[in-house]
Amino acid sequence: MKRLINLSPTPATRLFIGLLPFVLLLLVYIVASDARLEANPNDKLLPAFSQMGDAIDRMALEPSKRTGEYLFWVDTASSLKRLAMGVAIAASIGLAVGLLTGALPLINASMSPLLTVVSLIPPLAILPVLFIVFGLGELSKVMLIALGITPFIARDLQRRTQEIPSEQLVKAQTLGANTSQIIVRVLLPQLMPKLIDAVRLSLGAGWLFLIAAEAIASTDGLGYRIFLVRRYMSMDVILPYVAWITLLAFLFDWLLATLSRRLFPWNVQGGH
Template identity: 75%
Template structure:
């Protein structure tokens, strides 16, 4: 008798099983929406797809009467810019700190405990401090992403650095490599694909910090728009925006995975390169 733990679905079945939960959610939403709108045509809790399409069409393809901008695309560009800048800075800081603390014991001893403590501080608790120090502009929003993401990346890179076999370092030193040559030519190439993986894992937190900062103090952005229209219970705008954020997060994660595969095929055991 085959045990369930040993059963592996075929590719077509795997695709079908992957689509099934989304199809069920869609059907449940359509049924619930139709039922609520049948009782009250002005119900805002579960808008129809027609209502959501009309709302997004107005935001995406009709210029704002106040600013003349296409708000949907302006919000998207503003949020992506803040996220990209914050994650980029966090990746550089996290990689540098993680690499140095993982490779050099004299740096690890004073920095690692501090890094651990910093990583335990809730970044959202620092948001008022950032607004006071940096103001309500772009810097405070980017700083929140950096503070929230960089310690996670640093600790992950630190752990990966310490997991690299000691034999590699001994061989490099036997061949006359200095400390910095070992860091640049032995450790860094092996850690780059792990950095991309760490960034992928931190994207969810990055989006969270971004949306929170935009909701509190901003004049544009996806988070700003969601919290602006919530006072009117405009679910026909909120739900498409949430779906759009989810799609953007998925596309960014997919792109990073492809970059990792293209640039470092040796890191992926399933790669055919």
């Protein structure tokens, strides 16, 4: 008799048991929604899928009477722009700091304590400081995302750099390579797929900081819209927006994983 720990599902079984929890949650929601709406047709807590469809149709396919804009797509574009800028800044700084502190002991000795302290500061706690320093415009939102995930990326890449076998560095020096050549030709190429992995892992936090910043000080964006309509308990808008954010996060993760596999097929962990 096989032990449970040794049982592995077939691909078909894996797909079935992977989809099963989603189907069950969907059925539970439908039953609960029907029950609440039958008791009170004006109930807003668990809207029917038809109500959510009407709300998104209104937000995405009908121009706003006040601005003439398609709010759903304007919110999406604004949020994606902020997220992309924040992640790009964080990835650039994180790569530079992680590579240098991991490769150069002198820089490691001077920068690692500071990096550790910065990584312990809750980014949302300094949000008022960012608003004071950078104002309530786009820059403060982008900086919150960048400051929030840069320490994670930097520390991860620092560790990855230190994991590279020292034999490679010795061989490069034997062949006459100087410090900058070792960093650029030996270390950097091996860190690029690790950078993509670190960005993938930090995207969840990036979305959190984005939505928090938009909820507090913004006039558009997915986070702004969710917190705006909550005043009216508009769950028919909130739930589709949350589902849309989840879908976007999944697509970004998939795109980064695919990019890593295409650019760095030699990296074993590129697809995970």
